[in-house]
Amino acid sequence: MHEYLPRVVDAELDELLDELPAIALEGPRGVGKTETALRRARSVFRLDDAARRAVVEADVTQVLRSERPILLDEWQRVPGTWDVVRRAVDEDSSPGQFLLTGSATPLTPPTHSGAGRIVTVRMRPMSLHERRVENPTVSLGAMLSGSHLEIEGETSVDLATYTHEIVASGFPGLRHLSARALRAQLDGYVRRIVDHDFEELGRPVRRPATLRRWMTAYAAATGTTTTFETIRSAATGGQGNKPAKTTVLPYRDILDRLWIIDPVPAWLPTRSAIARLARPPKHNLADPALAARLLGLGADALLGGESVTFPMQRGRTLLGNLFESLVTLSVRVFARESEARVGHLRTKEGRREVDLIVERSDGRVIGIEVKLGREVGDRDVRHLLWLKEQLGPALLDSMVIHTGPNAFRRPDGVAVVPAALLGP
Secondary structure (H helix, E strand, O other), rough: OOOOOOHHHHHHHHHHHOOOOOOEEEOOOOOOHHHHOOOOOOOOOOOOHHHHHHHHHHHHHHHHHHHOEEEEEHHHOOHHHHHHHHHHHHOOOOOOEEEEEOOOOOOOOOOOOOOEEEEEEEEOOOOOOOOOOOOEEEEEEHOOOOOOOOOEEEEOOOOHHHHHHHHHHOHHOOOOOOHHHHHHHHHHHHHHHHHHHHOOOOOOOOOOHHHHHHHHHHHHHHOOEEEEHHHHHHOOOOOOOOOOOHHHHHHHHHHHHHHOOOEEEEEOOOOOOOOOOOOOOEEEEEHHHHHHHHHHOOHHHOOOOOOOOOOHHOOOOOHHHHHHHHHHHHHHHHHOOOOEEEEEEEOOOOOOOEEEEEEOOOOOOEEEOOOOOOOEEEEEEEEHHHHHHHHHHHHHEEEEOOOEOOOOOOOOOOOOEEEEHHHH
């Protein structure tokens, strides 16, 4: 057994279980849902175990006869458990009764959404803070509170360390592995998606090589708003025969249900009108390590500037896009703690872009640019200053997250923060 590394979501779960009867913890397989839930459960039903599953399927109501809190691990394997929990909560809404973990959304959903009875919590791979890379000095939650924080701190975390973290994975069960064992596990993770997970969701894959090529093309599009048609065209495997649209659409649907693709939605402001905003999502996999492994690139190759022959890169460095994906993962974990949403901004003509927009429930936001570099100049903040002109008081703060050593605030008010020093 390896040491349990505390997760940002722990505090949210404890707070919700103190007042709510049932929590569904969802996210990709291997993200740590079961270990996190086990620390709060007194009875456990592991429904990914065939023997245990058969017993529960014979009488699904038996799960109610156990000591609570009850954990239904991989509940989607027996979808009827969701409705059993919902009905139980209708009869008794006392807090802290049920935890459900799921690594996929079933194709045939439960008869009831669970709205008002079962609250869903999204769990993502580990942020840099959760990996104990550094002790953060800048709190995203404090910035979201409207406090114009003093920005300070210094770190020795450098580009090589960030690149290592890109390929090392935020899946907690893989953190202790050496390079070769890690590569083998990530290969096995992808292989299971192709060979097993699709079939378990009712979509067996007739051409596994085609699915893998599409996933590789999607990985190459990380951090971009490349069209799905371009991704489809790139998934030819050098044969010139791109997969049919009727083949690709189920790929996207199933990978979304498995929480493997995790695109950043376009931000559409609620408090201000910014003309001609584009709506495409920014492509992102659940863990940048999956993207790097699909592309066959390790830390040395990324640091050496090795690229890939996919049209969606258009001169952008793959390492820069994967670093942005790593930062996005951390920001999303921290934003959830503050009940905020994360999107991205891009105008239709592409003249203005802001990598990440973190939005509070009242519509006020923080603008974030991500830069693969140690120095931040005027050119790096121009879109953030434009955003301030557009939003006025609705912009709580803005920052550039970078790979340099120091955190500080520029004279124009933009915070400059090393990725390792940002925390919840």
